[in-house]
Amino acid sequence: MQQTIRIKPGYILFRGSCIDAGEHQHIAMQVVWPDRDSTCTLAGLTFNNAVIIDSNTPHNLKMDSGWVLLVEPHSVLGECLKVQLSGQPLKVLSASTSLAPPQSKSGASTVFFKALSELIQGAQMFDNQLNTITDPRISRLLSELNSCFGGQCIKPLQWRAKEVAQKYHLSESRFLHLFSEQVGIAWRPYLLWRRMLCALLILQKGTSATEAAFSAGFSDSAHLSRTFKNTFGMTIRQAISLFKEQE
Known part of the structure; x- marks a missing residue:
């Protein structure tokens, strides 16, 4: 199959x-x-x-x-x-x-x-821009994160809550509350999830786990591997073998 x-x-x-x-x-x-x-x-x-x-x-x-x-x-x-x-x-x-x-x-x-x-x-799925977000600041933030899917991954070096809050003229506590309220997930685990998607995109192109870890902002490939297994229940090697089977 x-x-x-x-x-x-x-x-x-x-x-x-x-x-x-x-x-x-x-x-x-x-x-x-x-x-x-x-x-x-x-x-x-x-x-x-x-x-x-x-x-x-x-x-x-x-x-x-x-x-x-x-x-x-x-x-x-x-x-x-x-x-x-x-x-x-x-x-x-x-x-x-x-x-x-x-x-x-x-x-x-x-x-x-x-x-x-x-x-x-097997038809084309709709993109997830169709969402329930009502605050324009959170909507813009999600759009910025989505740039990774356009082929231009933003390495998450400037995604600390304090820095994001300042960008949108909010206090850190107000930003964290607003994000959780709008998205239903706290900022830190959500950002980690999006970094995992970024790493998956890079792995899908045939790059190494080390390169995927660096591009997605993980400290090293071991950090990515642990997070990957906890998130998806399989190793990176298992995932890569699935990618290869579709070629």
């Missing part, structure tokens, strides 16, 4: 076979969708249907073949996943479950079903 990995601002979309990720957790919400006649194992239980996992929920995953989508909670799709979870850390969707959430002023009523149906068809 050919492997497919797509990394865009705010989400990672992965299709593969023989997926085996040890216990890990991340800020992203997650949809695991096994292929027809395939299974996935989460928390020691085996499922044949789509499963939604809330952000920061420890889990491991084994799947014969299928899709994995990691998406940031502040996106419209993340909002739809929250509706489906209804406060649960994990939810298995029955085959008869409607994936379309209730109507909302954000227009989320069609996005959830459309995104997941396109995912299964």
Whole structure:
């Protein structure tokens, strides 16, 4: 089975076979969708249907073949996943479950079903600019972070909370509160997540772990490796082998 990995601002979309990720957790919400006649194992239980996992929920995953989508909670799709979870850390969707959430002023009523149906068809996923952010300063900050996905990675040397706050004429405490309120995630773990996406983009191009660590602002490749394993439940070597399988 050919492997497919797509990394865009705010989400990672992965299709593969023989997926085996040890216990890990991340800020992203997650949809695991096994292929027809395939299974996935989460928390020691085996499922044949789509499963939604809330952000920061420890889990491991084994799947014969299928899709994995990691998406940031502040996106419209993340909002739809929250509706489906209804406060649960994990939810298995029955085959008869409607994936379309209730109507909302954000227009989320069609996005959830459309995104997941396109995912299964291998169509182009929408970019994560479609989000629930209302403060223009936080929106500009996220857009700046997204520049990494345009091929011009910004090494995160000037991303301390105090410096970012000054840039947007806020106190550090006000910035940290505003960011958590708007994004639903504290600034430091969010920045670490985005640095991981940056490292993944660089690794996907065939560069070394050392170069990826330097470009994404990690102290060394060992630091990147530890963070990578804690975030994705697999080693960098395992990830690189998946990249090579899609060539």
